[in-house]
Amino acid sequence: MTNLLDLAPSALAAFFAERGEKPFRARQVSRWVHQRFVADVGAMTDLAKPLRERLAAEAQVRGPTVIRDTTSADGTRKWLLDAGNGNAVEAVYIPEDDRGTLCVSSQAGCALDCAFCATGKQGFNRNLTTAEIVGQLWHANRALLADGVTGSWVEHGRPPITNVVLMGMGEPLANFDHVVPALQLMLDDNAYGLSRRRVTLSTSGLVPLIDRLRDACPVALAVSLHAPNDELRDRLVPINRRHPLRELMAACVRYLPAAPRDFVTFEYVMLDGVNDQPRHAAELVALTRDVPCKFNLIPFNPFPGAGFAVTPRERIVAFQQALQEAGLVATIRKTRGDDIDAACGQLAGQVRDRTKRRLATRIVPAPVH
Numbered sequence: 001m002t003n004l005l006d007l008a009p010s011a012l013a014a015f016f017a018e019r020g021e022k023p024f025r026a027r028q029v030s031r032w033v034h035q036r037f038v039a040d041v042g043a044m045t046d047l048a049k050p051l052r053e054r055l056a057a058e059a060q061v062r063g064p065t066v067i068r069d070t071t072s073a074d075g076t077r078k079w080l081l082d083a084g085n086g087n088a089v090e091a092v093y094i095p096e097d098d099r100g101t102l103c104v105s106s107q108a109g110c111a112l113d114c115a116f117c118a119t120g121k122q123g124f125n126r127n128l129t130t131a132e133i134v135g136q137l138w139h140a141n142r143a144l145l146a147d148g149v150t151g152s153w154v155e156h157g158r159p160p161i162t163n164v165v166l167m168g169m170g171e172p173l174a175n176f177d178h179v180v181p182a183l184q185l186m187l188d189d190n191a192y193g194l195s196r197r198r199v200t201l202s203t204s205g206l207v208p209l210i211d212r213l214r215d216a217c218p219v220a221l222a223v224s225l226h227a228p229n230d231e232l233r234d235r236l237v238p239i240n241r242r243h244p245l246r247e248l249m250a251a252c253v254r255y256l257p258a259a260p261r262d263f264v265t266f267e268y269v270m271l272d273g274v275n276d277q278p279r280h281a282a283e284l285v286a287l288t289r290d291v292p293c294k295f296n297l298i299p300f301n302p303f304p305g306a307g308f309a310v311t312p313r314e315r316i317v318a319f320q321q322a323l324q325e326a327g328l329v330a331t332i333r334k335t336r337g338d339d340i341d342a343a344c345g346q347l348a349g350q351v352r353d354r355t356k357r358r359l360a361t362r363i364v365p366a367p368v369h
């Protein structure tokens with residue numbers, strides 16, 4: 001049975017065309033699913049009864065199964081979602097002064113094995129489907145509306161999620177074929193209708209796929225940089241051995257003409273004594289000289305066996321100042337939801353490691369990218 005959450009706008013149009021229905025039916029159904037969050041096809045009351053019956057027989061709206069739903073004292077809310085076969089992924093809602101952001105996962109586990117990332121240490125199980133990716137947004141909006149969420153940006157009856165960041169578990173560009181249709185739904189006026197500026201994809205630097213994203217669906221781009229030179233980045237972000245910094249910087253420059261923002265965000269996790277010295281700041285300034293960018297400095301969230309410690313606060317501030325004095329914009333990421341382990345790097349996914357790189361099923365914190 002077709003899960004309507006799996007169908008990008010073009011696929012939904014094709015679904016109805018194949019059944020001899022007019023194109024506006026696809027738009028109508030899309031609004032029921034993605035704007036009113038209706039799961040029951042029978043409740044789509046402006047469809048003719050025969051069409052509703054046929055749709056009910058052939059399709060359904062199958063959202064995620066929630067294993068755990070936790071809300072932090074600061075309003076951050078985390079859903080642990082079943083990904084089948086003992087795997088689970090997380091979506092995190094972060095309310096701020098003027099927006100509601102959802103951090104979305106794209107894979108169960110991750111194959112890229114970044115040295116400081118707990119998701120990487122779990123190994124890789126599988127790519128999430130389009131329905132599982134967009135289902136996180138569908139479910140979050142639905143649950144928040146049902147609970148009467150408040151916030152200065154929340155308009156009565158309107159979806160409360162205004163921004164999406166693909167920064168949860170997984171490397172989104174490694175799941176390109178499912179992520180792009182999910183992005184298309186996030187942007188579509190008959191679905192979530194978010195502007196490209198409000199959807200950010202974070203990658204560890206899969207250079208050829210950055211180019212493909214630019215051509216297919218350019219949203220705001222964030223890059224998990226974490227090191228200012230190849231020697232260090234080869235160790236921290238092993239994909240750098242295949243796509244070194246010079247190529248990555250060039251891909252960022254190629255991306256920007258199509259991007260909704262005129263800068264790339266570089267994420268930089270602060271690891272005590274590893275990548276946080278004044279010389280690293282100077283190297284970053286030189287590295288990004290030709291790339292319009294902003295830096296987001298992320299205090300590392302330690303986890304058992306991580307092998308890294310967080311840089312003390314005063315040195316993070318000094319690092320920020322060094323970048324700022326060189327004319328770069330640099331912010332320090334606020335820690336949110338740490339009382340429910342929803343802070344960056346604390347997401348507790350659960351992944352059966354199909355890569356067999358490590359022992360299977362463990363519950364550990366998740367990514368910082």
Ligand code: SF4
Nearest residue numbers: 110113114117120367
């Ligand atoms: S930081 Fe991102 S790309 Fe690297 S292992 Fe973690 S989830 Fe994968």
